[in-house]
Amino acid sequence: MPFQDNRQFVETLQKTGDAVVVQKEVDWDLEAGAIARIVNETWGPAVLLEKIKDYPAGYRLLGSPLANFRRVAVAMGMSPETCFPDLLEEYDKRLRKPIKPVTVTKAPCKEVIIEGKDVDLFDFPAPMIHEGDGGRYIGTWHILVTRDPVTGWNNWGMYRVMLYDRTRMVGMLDPDQQGPSIVYANYQRSKKPVPFAIAIGADPISSFTAGNFFGRCEDETGYAGALRQAPVELVKCHTNDLQVPAHAEIILEGEIYPDIGLTEGPFGEFPGYSASPRRTWPMYRVTAVTHRNDPILTMSCVGFPTDESHIVGSLGKTHSYRKKLLDSGIPVADLFVPPQCGGMLVVVAIDPPYPNMARRIGKIIMTGRLPHYVIVVDGDTCVHDMDEVMHAIASTCHPVRGITSYDRDVGSPLVPFYTMEEKKWGVGAKAILDCTFPPEWGKEKTPRKMNFNRGYPESIRDKVLKNWKKYGFK
Ligand SMILES: Cc1cc2nc3c(=O)[nH]c(=O)nc-3n(C[C@H](O)[C@H](O)[C@H](O)COP(=O)(O)O)c2cc1C
Incomplete structure (x- = not known):
């Protein structure tokens, strides 16, 4: 069965040796990030932190959910041992047949509903990921849902989001990206703040799809269904018409104000450095939060390779560039x-x-x-x-x-x-x-590569390989 959520995913990852569940209390302030950093730099297992300092029991943090190809393969229901070419082939095959999402009315992501003045984003253990980051990042492995009012296209994207205060957030919304371009175009037409939903802790493939590039007006929910081989269950948000994955852990709803800038960053970025200066980006105002009981926040410790941004990009771009060249x-x-x-x-x-x-x-x-x-x-x-x-x-x-x-x-x-x-x-x-x-x-003039394959005739290669163990090699 495809994973509906990260809870099922982590259970399977534990069995394959690809997740560690940490019972010892961990600080959201740099300690969680440092653990995920070691994981990323050693291609290690995902880490579910069960006790977070300053937070009630049950409020958990999942670090490095998809920071290697083993976990992508598991998320797609394949063996963790799957080699990259086989993973790519399966990825290509599945994307050719999108599976439409289904809409549900009852959803785990609405077990708890918080609105208006009761909203406090610090209820969740958003980590201070790296030393020198501009703040605590609640969105590093999530889905930003926006809708293009002209075409009705719903975009899924993943763009970092920092906490600003109890109800406000700020994040990079680069106009070169599709979600932000919807936000800016929408605002230019309506001169009104733009509705958004952020789903944190959706099933691993839905988050993967949000962080991956697909073309304009292409339905990412259908691709997510194809990659997980089952439709994504979507539910309408509590306060707007956008739809979010029903089994996600935390949903943030509200509006983005392109005309109001708040300062954001710096942040450890995908090229492996903290290189961009602190600057202003549009404000997100959160008007409602819904979440599951005992929610699991997710964290991608973006920075020096290898983290989710590199893994998602590697599979997605290898696939799309290859197609572009072959075409x-x-x-x-x-x-x-x-x-x-x-x-x-x-x-x-x-x-x-x-x-x-x-x-x-x-x-x-x-x-x-x-x-x-x-x-x-x-x-x-x-x-x-x-x-x-x-x-x-x-x-x-x-x-x-x-x-x-x-x-x-x-x-x-x-x-x-x-x-x-x-x-x-x-x-x-x-x-x-x-x-x-x-x-x-x-x-005649091209130098001959002097390796095993090019430096010997086939008959000798076959003979040597056949006799390899007989020579005494293991
Ligand atoms: C873990 C992770 C973090 C990312 N962070 C950002 C970010 O902060 N800003 C950004 O513009 N893109 C970021 N990306 C890349 C975008 O999510 C990606 O380009 C995606 O295609 C965006 O969706 P879109 O094509 O619909 O705009 C990130 C990707 C991943 C996997």
């Missing part, structure tokens, strides 16, 4: 967005290589802010093996003719190495590294 007729042998590089770098293997292919690939992939590096290798190089990729760069990419760089291109304001001025205006540099030998060198 353009590029002979893609394999493609990988390594989670270690946080979406800033893509490795593409092509077979056979054509002249100037790397630049074509770079231009097809680098249309947005990220990535800023595209590395093109031959079909012999394993794009999942960073040792092989590093070897390809060092041995095959000509330091002058092999690198094509563009300055003053579209850039992400979060990229740490851009200047403050570049970040402000969203401009930056990009580069394509061509790690293939010129096809015109032909077979």
Whole structure:
């Protein structure tokens, strides 16, 4: 059965050795974040913190819910041992058949209802995640639901949200993203605050879908249903018409005021640094909170890889770039967005290589802010093996003719190495590294890779592999 919520998910993760439940009291102020940080930096298990300092029994915090591919596979009902190519294939297969959500009227997320002056966002153990963060972040693994009033399209997105006071929050709402663009367009038309709902602690795949990129007007709820192989159950919010996953732990309802700015950040960001200055973003005013009994808040300890932002981005972008290149007729042998590089770098293997292919690939992939590096290798190089990729760069990419760089291109304001001025205006540099030998060198002039596969005839390779144990190797 697909997981309805994180409670069932953690139970299964405990059985597979992919979650640890901590009974010892943990402080929401940095200690919880530091634990999740070690988990992320060691590809360790998810962590359910059962006792949070200053909070009543039952108010829990789940850290690093989907910070590796093992947990994504489990969330999709697959074995944690599933290798990335198999995970990608299944992901692709499932997304081809969206499963529409169903609407329910009774929902666990409404076990407790708090409205108006009784709302106090500090009721939940929102963590101070990293030293130097601008505040306590209640939204780092959640779903922001907004509706485009023109098309009626409901968007799911995930954009960090910081507590400001008992009823107000503030978060990054970058107009380049779809949820924020709905908010700004909506406000421009109506000059009224824009209704929102935030679902915290939905089932793992629904949250994954919110943090993943899908096209405009594409229904993320249908993709979530497809990935979990069962419809998502949605329920109408208590105070507005938006719908949220019925089994989520906590629902925040209210309005976003694009004309009222509050200061937010800094925050540990996905490139692995706290690099953006504190600045103003639109205010969220929360007018109602509903939650389950003994709610579980969720936390992605975003920062140095690898956390959910890298894992979700790696699977989602590997899938979408691959499709984009294949649709353009590029002979893609394999493609990988390594989670270690946080979406800033893509490795593409092509077979056979054509002249100037790397630049074509770079231009097809680098249309947005990220990535800023595209590395093109031959079909012999394993794009999942960073040792092989590093070897390809060092041995095959000509330091002058092999690198094509563009300055003053579209850039992400979060990229740490851009200047403050570049970040402000969203401009930056990009580069394509061509790690293939010129096809015109032909077979005779192209250096032969001296590895096991290329350095020996098939008959010898077969013989050696067959006799491997007989030689005395294990
Ligand atoms: C854990 C996590 C945290 C994220 N934090 C942010 C964020 O703070 N701001 C942002 O613009 N995008 C953030 N993202 C990326 C967006 O959620 C992602 O681009 C998604 O596609 C947004 O939905 P949209 O395409 O409907 O706008 C985050 C993703 C994940 C998985």
